[in-house]
Amino acid sequence: MSMIGYNSVFKKDLFKDQVILVTGGGTGIGRCTAHELASLGATVIIAARKIDQLINTAREIELLGGKCETMALNIRDPKQAVEVVQAIVAKHGKLTGLVNNAGGQFRSPASKLSPNGFAAVVNLNLMGTFNLCKAAFDTYMGEHGGSIVNVTLDCRNGIPGMLHSGAARAGVINMTKTLAIEWGPFNGIRINCVSPGMMMTSGLKTYPEHNPSSRMGTESEAAAAVVFLLSPAASYITGINLPVDGASSLTCAGTYGTETLFNPKTSLMKPYIGWLQQQEGGGEEEETKGQPAVKELDAPEPIIHLYERYKGFVNGGSANGGGGSKL
Numbered sequence: 001m002s003m004i005g006y007n008s009v010f011k012k013d014l015f016k017d018q019v020i021l022v023t024g025g026g027t028g029i030g031r032c033t034a035h036e037l038a039s040l041g042a043t044v045i046i047a048a049r050k051i052d053q054l055i056n057t058a059r060e061i062e063l064l065g066g067k068c069e070t071m072a073l074n075i076r077d078p079k080q081a082v083e084v085v086q087a088i089v090a091k092h093g094k095l096t097g098l099v100n101n102a103g104g105q106f107r108s109p110a111s112k113l114s115p116n117g118f119a120a121v122v123n124l125n126l127m128g129t130f131n132l133c134k135a136a137f138d139t140y141m142g143e144h145g146g147s148i149v150n151v152t153l154d155c156r157n158g159i160p161g162m163l164h165s166g167a168a169r170a171g172v173i174n175m176t177k178t179l180a181i182e183w184g185p186f187n188g189i190r191i192n193c194v195s196p197g198m199m200m201t202s203g204l205k206t207y208p209e210h211n212p213s214s215r216m217g218t219e220s221e222a223a224a225a226v227v228f229l230l231s232p233a234a235s236y237i238t239g240i241n242l243p244v245d246g247a248s249s250l251t252c253a254g255t256y257g258t259e260t261l262f263n264p265k266t267s268l269m270k271p272y273i274g275w276l277q278q279q280e281g282g283g284e285e286e287e288t289k290g291q292p293a294v295k296e297l298d299a300p301e302p303i304i305h306l307y308e309r310y311k312g313f314v315n316g317g318s319a320n321g322g323g324g325s326k327l
């Protein structure tokens with residue numbers, strides 16, 4: 001019998017030679033996605049409005065040996081979208097991946113929502129995603145193919161208190177299906193969505209009334225799904241929406257969840273958190289000079305407490321070193 005080798009797609013250089021744009025890549029899920037992609041060999045361009053956040057994240061990535069560049073971008077402006085993509089292609093000769101992660105909304109009952117307020121959120125999430133998809137298609141991907149992942153929000157059961165965002169995100173999911181068909185076979189573009197449930201990120205600072213006692217997702221868990229769909233491991237997957245929500249979208253409670261279902265004390269679904277252990281005085285002390293001082297999680301205070309409480313139970317381990325035990 002002759003031996004054959006098996007060449008797994010999951011290699012450290014999975015994204016070698018790839019140039020990938022991550023919008024909103026300075027914070028939260030986008031920042032984690034940028035870290036994941038860079039650690040797998042990609043050149044990552046992170047773009048958003050606040051340049052300081054972008055520079056901090058790029059520095060973290062570079063200190064870890066990755067390649068990351070920053071660009072100012074308001075995704076609501078189609079002109080800026082084209083300029084950013086053109087600049088990337090002019091410099092690197094390609095844009096092989098796009099992560100439309102930037103987005104958000106404010107909370108308001110539908111009855112109090114003005115037409116302008118509705119339009120602002122639709123503009124940001126739906127138009128913003130379209131602007132970047134179109135710019136990527138026209139500038140590079142239409143001719144050379146590529147992979148796009150749109151980060152949306154669980155809107156399967158509607159989103160009480162966020163009518164505008166539910167409508168916009170449902171629009172993104174539907175747009176994704178159409179583009180998968182129109183841009184797939186002839187242009188070689190795969191396009192998919194990731195729909196996070198409640199994730200522990202800096203983004204939740206604008207949602208102070210949320211009860212953090214449930215098992216929320218981590219930013220790394222959302223990022224890992226994005227990376228998978230972006231990668232050749234998903235080369236026959238296009239037009240889908242992948243929920244990353246611990247099944248919250250299957251419950252009547254939707255993203256609000258219940259303690260019974262999501263309290264980490266009762267959950268056997270161990271979270272994945274990609275951050276390295278924080279180094280005491282990282283980057284400043286003599287022995288850690290040059291090493292990145294990575295802040296593990298930037299989220300509202302109650303959520304940080306929750307994170308600290310079950311940090312020891314992540315990645316399949318438990319606080320006392322055993323695998324898979326409950327808190």
Ligand SMILES: CCCCC/C=C/C(=O)SCCNC(=O)CCNC(=O)[C@H](O)C(C)(C)COP(=O)(O)OP(=O)(O)OC[C@H]1O[C@@H](n2cnc3c(N)ncnc32)[C@H](O)[C@@H]1OP(=O)(O)O
Pocket residue numbers: 103104105106107108114115116117118120121124153197198199202203204206207210255
């Ligand atoms: C509980 C479930 C939570 C699910 C978890 C989700 C988490 C995340 O999504 S994390 C991302 C976190 N970040 C955000 O959500 C913030 C994103 N927000 C924004 O970027 C902006 O606020 C905006 C784009 C939504 C609106 O910005 P802008 O267009 O600059 O807004 P204007 O000031 O020009 O106002 C336009 C229009 O909208 C009304 N409006 C704006 N903010 C609010 C508000 N907080 N509450 C009520 N109404 C608001 C504003 O009044 C204007 O309408 P008119 O007054 O009729 O002109």
Ligand SMILES: NC(=O)C1=CN([C@@H]2O[C@H](COP(=O)(O)OP(=O)(O)OC[C@H]3O[C@@H](n4cnc5c(N)ncnc54)[C@H](OP(=O)(O)O)[C@@H]3O)[C@@H](O)[C@H]2O)C=CC1
Pocket residue numbers: 023024025026027028029030047048049050051053073074075076101102103104105124151152153154195196197198199200201202203204
């Ligand atoms: N955290 C959660 O529980 C959930 C989050 N999501 C979605 O996931 C995505 C990432 O959110 P998350 O990491 O949590 O939150 P963050 O608030 O940390 O990230 C949002 C990012 O989007 C950028 N952004 C916002 N508006 C614009 C704009 N007009 N142009 C360019 N960039 C913009 C922000 O940067 P800047 O302000 O500098 O422009 C920021 O970096 C968002 O689309 C969010 O709605 C979905 C479900 C749940």
